[in-house]
């Protein structure tokens with residue numbers, strides 16, 4: 001594999017032991033992927049930072065790297081952790097969990113990873129079409145590739161961190177034009193009416209992931225545009241939960257040119273959409289409404305604020321998950337919402353925090369991704385649209 005003189009110097013330890021180790025690991029991954037060379041990255045996003053998911057082994061790995069003096073070479077951000085860093089006392093986390101989660105955040109911060117603790121870096125970071133980045137949260141990877149037209153593989157958290165430290169990624173997979181072509185066309189035209197009328201983009205996403213698996217799908221007939229940020233977020237996150245792909249080309253949304261001549265095609269029957277939705281419609285006695293997978297944007301939080309401004313308190317608790325930036329920017333509304341039984345959390349989410357400890361075992365969500373993972377964790381789940389979920393919360397169901 002070709003290495004630039006600068007990369008040889010890094011491997012020789014001229015920039016320290018930690019950077020050499022990181023680059024050595026990236027080179028090994030690149031060789032396994034058959035890459036001819038590495039590519040310089042502009043940004044990295046590191047996932048897998050919840051103590052709930054990575055445990056003591058992950059914590060030791062991160063502290064070990066930090067001790068050796070590892071520092072990121074490019075701007076880097078963090079995915080959500082296991083709790084809200086301010087409201088954790090209300091989230092039923094044990095002392096041990098709390099201490100270890102803060103140690104994870106500190107180890108990463110010491111290496112220069114900004115504790116943004118959000119899974120929507122695409123809403124805040126300056127990432128442009130054609131930029132090479134190293135991201136490791138599936139919804140963020142899918143958004144970067146599919147909507148922005150940036151280039152990243154669907155890396156694991158440790159690899160994204162090593163790429164951040166070395167400033168390089170293997171020039172392989174979705175960093176290359178040849179792997180960004182559609183391999184399966186999924187035509188939603190026959191089902192578009194039910195999806196659009198009922199706003200079932202998260203169900204469409206679950207279906208896309210199931211059908212495409214690791215292939216790059218080209219999705220047609222959904223009528224989405226780049227302005228439909230909320231629906232595109234929900235669709236991509238759900239597709240990334242049931243599928244392993246890192247790019248979903250969406251007609252009218254994805255900025256890349258593509259040629260689908262001769263590519264296998266499937267048409268989606270409306271019945272199939274209903275069947276997939278049925279998988280996530282458990283009967284609940286008293287569910288808690290959880291919204292914000294992926295994290296809610298400011299606009300989405302303002303929509304919820306406006307919904308409750310015209311109504312009394314929620315009869316069933318509502319939990320909103322967003323970035324610290326959005327949390328801070330809504331100021332006094334946090335308290336007003338709390339008085340209406342609506343709780344806003346930052347830095348974490350319903351999937352990576354110990355949800356049963358503070359919300360119970362039954363959840364209503366509008367997120368296909370959250371429904372998929374929470375069901376796998378044993379929760380009873382009802383997947384609704386955002387409107388339906390809020391109506392459920394205030395007892396206005398039809």
Ligand code: F3S
Pocket residue numbers: 079080119139237292293294295321348349350351352369370
């Ligand atoms: Fe984000 Fe948690 Fe969902 S990290 S995409 S809100 S599972």
